Amino acid sequence: MKLTVTVLSVFLYLGVSAQQIQNNPGSNHGNKFEQLGTILPTPNVYRTASGAPGHAYWQNRADYEISAYLDEDKRNLRGSETVTYHNNSPDDLDYIWLQLDENQQSSVKKADYPFSSTLPKAVNDQQLKVSELPVKDNGYGVNLEKVTDASGNPLKYTVNKTMMRIDLPKVLKKGEKFIFKIDWNYNIPNRMKMGGRGGYENFPEDGNDLYTITQWFPRMCVYSDFQGWQNHQFTGRGEFALVFGNYKVSVNVPADHIVGGTGECKNYEQVLTSDQLARYRQAEKASEPVEIVTLDEAKKAEKNRSKQRKTWVFEAKDVRDFAWTSSRKFVWDGMGVLIPENNNKVMAMSFYPKEAYGLYRKFSTKAVAHTIKTYSEYTVPYPYPVAQSVEASNGMEYPMICFNFGRTEKDGTYSEGTKNGMIGVIIHEVGHNFFPMIINSDERQWSWMDEGLNTFTEYLTEEKWDNKFPSKRGPAWTIVDYMRLPKDQLEPIMSNSENIIQFGPNAYAKPATGLNILRETIMGRELFDKAFKTYSKRWAFKHPEPADFFRTMEDASGEDLDWFWRGWFYGTDPVDIAIDKVTIATPDFAAVQQEREIKYKVEKPVQNEFEDISKIRNREDKTITFEVEKDKSLQDFYYRYDRGQEKVDHNKEYTFKTEGSEALDKKDQEKLKNFTAYQIDFVNKGGLVMPIILEFTFEDGTKLRDKSSAQIWRYNEQKVSKTFYFDKKLKSIQLDPMRETADIDTSNNFWSHDRSTSETSKFQVFKQKKDGPVRGGGNGRVNPMQAAGKKN
Template identity: 65%
Template sequence: MNKSLTALLLLGSSLQYANAQNIQNNPGSNHGNKFEQLGTILTTPNEQRTASGAPGAKYWQQRADYDIKCSLDEVNQILTGSEKVTYFNHSPDELSYIWLQLDENEHNNLRNANYQSSTTLPEMTTTRAIEKAVITQTDNGLGIQIQKITDAAGKDISYTINKTMMRVDLPVPLKPGQQFVFNVNWKYKISDRMVEGGRGGYEYFPEDGNYLFTMAQWFPRLCVYSDFQGWQHHQFTGRGEFALTFGNYKVQITVPADHIVGGTGECINYSGVLNPTQLSRYNQAKTAKEPVEIVTLDEAKKAEGVKNKATKTWVFQANDVRDFAWTSSRKFIWDAMAQPVEGKSVMCMSFYGKEAYNLYKPYSTKAIAHTVKTYSDFTFPYPYPVAQSVEAANGMEYPMICFNYGRTEKDGTYSESSKNGMLGVIIHEVGHNFFPMIVNSDERQWSWMDEGLNSFLEYLTEELWDNKFPVKKGPAYTIVDYMKLPKDQLEPIMTNSENIVRFGPNAYSKPATGLNILRETIMGRELFDYAFKQYAKRWAFKHPTPADFFRTMEDASGEDLDWFWRGWFYGTDPCDIALDEVKFAKADVNAKPGSPNVKMVKLDRPQVNVFEDISKIRNREDKKISFYTDRDKKTQDFYWRYDRGLEKVDDTERKREIPFPYETLSEEDKAKYAGKFFYELSFSNKGGLVMPVIVEFTFADGSKMMDRIPAQIWRLDEQKASKFYVLDQEIASIQLDPMRETADIDESNNTWGGKAKASKFDLFKQKSAAARGQSVGSNPMQQARTGQ
């Protein structure tokens, strides 16, 4: 296991006011502007996209089919793979090259997107954070290694890698209506997701010595080539997610023989990888009304202790999907049951370790089934044969499979917030099958088109799970605090995902709230539900834009909503960058951890909304609506009764120690960091034009070092930026833009020289933290059980 520990930095935040274009015909007037039609703010209708918001007569989109073989080396955490790709050019354009995404390069220190944010000299930090701040040209070994790319005849093809993107140059131009077959061989070191972050990787469990792999964004994938943008090859920075091409997949996955594998699509060789008992249970689950354990808790615990060195190959088939993800571990309990959806049966399945058993066993698969059914009612019938939830201390979605969180305390109890958080993340991530896995919007450009629309449907689904569910996104009153923030902390919803400061409220909560206001207050449920369903059906398995959504909602309802989109969803300068301030510090490597903090705490009160909003009231009054937890008595756990006053718990205040989460450095770490020099450089953009910041350091011995900071450092604050440096020598002087590369109009504010007075900051190692979504600390269920 990698012993490096996750960093905790106390950083100052920089803010940016980002404006989406909001054109007005008469901005000097005191009336009328807010009710203008959107006009030229929206794209011009054409033969691909009509003025009604529907796909046009000449709408087209590309397709990419994949035949993939991969092998997992669990001991060395290496994935090796090969893929045969068939790319279909359905566009009217002749293509001389195609672009693929290499998302795993996010973890490589030299080939990532290099979108930096301001960093500051911390008051307290960890060795992990210091290591990330060091400027190095030594490759850290992570990221995809392309071994070769060949055509169908085996001839090498030229390619170019630009950070997280790869251009493949076609031997001859690909004309409209033609297809091109090529092969890619690659491998990479799988990252420790709990340390490196990101969407895919592994989690290591030191208690039993096992791994849980969540393999996402794990293979070279075709970028979207569209009628409205051409190639969508904006670099992957870790936030803005994906624009992907639909196709058919056949994937062969070779893993240790005692692993259980779940993946996008249907496994077509269960008879070859499951033992007779497991296969019998799986077949039983196809008609079961309660989840059937295909692998039981006892069997999973036993497998943790005996590691099989043989291998098995699992084969999956998935059609009409935009991506493929999978999971593998010997730790998995696996349960399943079928959910009918308009004449078809959907296999709802969950994979989870013993750490999540008391939460996932009673709820996960039922929450999947409830989500698939509810979303289908509001949009279109779920078209895929499978829907899966994997407990991985995570929250991320892919076609037919998602990675979620929700672990109990070691005694099996859990807090209500852990239960509700687990239900919420499962509903949200399973719901993403509809938006954007099927209604395939461009997440990298417009996060709200999938996160906002999905959060709205998540809200409707949570409401129909339990009328007392403490929903966080949807009711209008829950967005008030965000709307009251100073304008320099807000952006329009119509803002690129990379440029948003408060990403959660902007991309999730505010769009969801806006749609709920339309449904409950402006349009009414009948008109809204009909129009929303029309949008979903029109753009299922296609690539919609914001204009297509806005136009469809108006076209299908007969309501003029331009004023609402404008108000709820939708402002030239020279270069003069100044070096304003230089801070200098040395690390206090002998800092002592603090004593545990003792405070009085009460047990959590029932988690119900403090205000009965209009949706909850109308849902109760609607005789056609029945709530899932009322129909299924098995879902009425301790907290269901607790919320209704049916469980009495002694909530007397008690003392609780909150331990200091850091430990002193080892002698090795002290020697490593005692001689380091820590600097924070503060810049201001006096001219207004955003440009790269080029910094040249001159050290006391006369040697020099250059750092070229990309212009994206200004994206969250166009006026101020800063950069934290860890250096081996003391700086004698600093000069910005020494080669005059940026047309800086005032060079008098580009230099700094002399010694700065050193401050100090405490340096620790961080102790292991709880996994995301894990229940921690005393809870009412535990208190009721022990009576103490």
């Protein structure tokens, strides 16, 4: 952790709340409106007291040339990159840091931020595994083949989990650049089973894959004036701190794949058919989406697999990342969009499989266009030539491209929840082009600076889409239930991304709601909008920190808002960890979940629970014309249904069957009959967290060891539990066997089965029938559109 003393008080890496730093804590006044001067970092030549970049502000840069090869048969990606790193800082650098995010998918290279685990009430056979100690390599993660300088000379490097340090052959001084090359490969994970933001999704019905290739190449870390190297590990949650640069990327894929990527494709003439190229040229000038690759073409491509290859070439300028997608399943449509503020002509496009056609063809590209136009009004004019939405049963963002969900039922109908969820996620993820792709905050440390600011602007954009849009985050009343939670379930917004339990309310909803309260109730729309736009302009293509936002909002509005930041946005213990209790459980093979029939009625029209002030004022504002009123093609069944123009029998009962589970067969039961599960409960009596180091001794005399890093305490500093599955019985457990944590009381560090009064129980084991439901798809129930016999 590299922080200056002046910054440490605000960035709170150790979880101490800045809210408690007060000059007069014993008084009944003078605290809530105390200025933030003692908390915010001291202004300097890089960042001014006004919140603007200082006259000596600098940031480094990285330019990339990358070639990639997608091996669909092996589901492997090979890559080679040349990076030109520009040191614009006043510092001499003798090493540089890069991110290897794909290592988070590895069982042995990941960041090791474990979670507390407890005995389940039921598990499926895929989840039930022997706790393998030591952990075996699952074959995922980055394989580095070669790291050299521009002349091919090997460079010394060190990989620390998801981070890679390269030692420079000579000091890199201010104004100099360093060119180096890396060759690598990795096995592409099934993200529908393994999770994560990138990977492949397989469609068993036609045997094809849809690839979302993200965080896929070694990427430069940020070196900044306020922190030095941002090389915090990637745990799968806290997103990215990245530098701007220019990209030239060549992607070699099967010839029948369609590829979308960050930036502009430079060789459509070589990779598209003449008909597709003609449609693309037509789409550039169209005011309605044009199918560049048609539904019929996508269906035909699904049935064949080409043995030929094609290379797609993309270029992007002044972006902080590059992502791409590839599949033979894609329908592709697009249209041109003009951004009036900078006269920028943008190609808005969507890629989607046939499973999403009924929703994406109608809404996606128009939602993309609406988003970049509306965000441009509130922040900065959209500067890039492309904006793309990809349906990938997902929700994740990268420069000029994002991955969203939204699939119909097999008959082409959809629920209103799916429709609204899809539109909302498209607006949200496309909106991330502004926060943080352009206004480039450090997501690894401050989730709210991208998710919160973006969710707020998403709310403004949803409101301009349809005045009846059921926004869940933004209006003040929607945050009330979260604010009612006990204090032990809440964290300040100013918290590190990894340590938040209620992540959605904390990082998305509460900051968005706070900004809406400022806009509507405290500052007024005019003052707020000018200040918010000032912040966006000041920090476009730069690296803002929280203090830059707080100070700019006050500087540009003339409002003293320290009390609001303090209230809305901002605990020397020894080690004594004890084994408090061990619970033992054995398998129960008889408890099979049965099918059930559920009676239900078709849902009534969606109505907002409360007509909040934003909706009322937007209706009264004659300068606002809602998108669904301007564009009649957006007025679908649910538009009419919500307004009482479609009739559905809400008294008719339907039957929905839930799927049961299958019992394990005798062979599998025999394999698992000796399994025993142990839940070990630990108590942190001393207060200081430390790693949990365990030595297991089994009845046959063999031993195993396990070590959980101290991060296991991050959600609960007093109590945690760890569950292990073994195929033989434990005799004893020793905590801290080598006495390496300075534990002040070792008498509570041992458990023996002989002397135990442990609780015993059963855990259900059954066979999982299939993978879980696809995000954004149907739930098997009759929706109002089906009940009415309509498809539009």
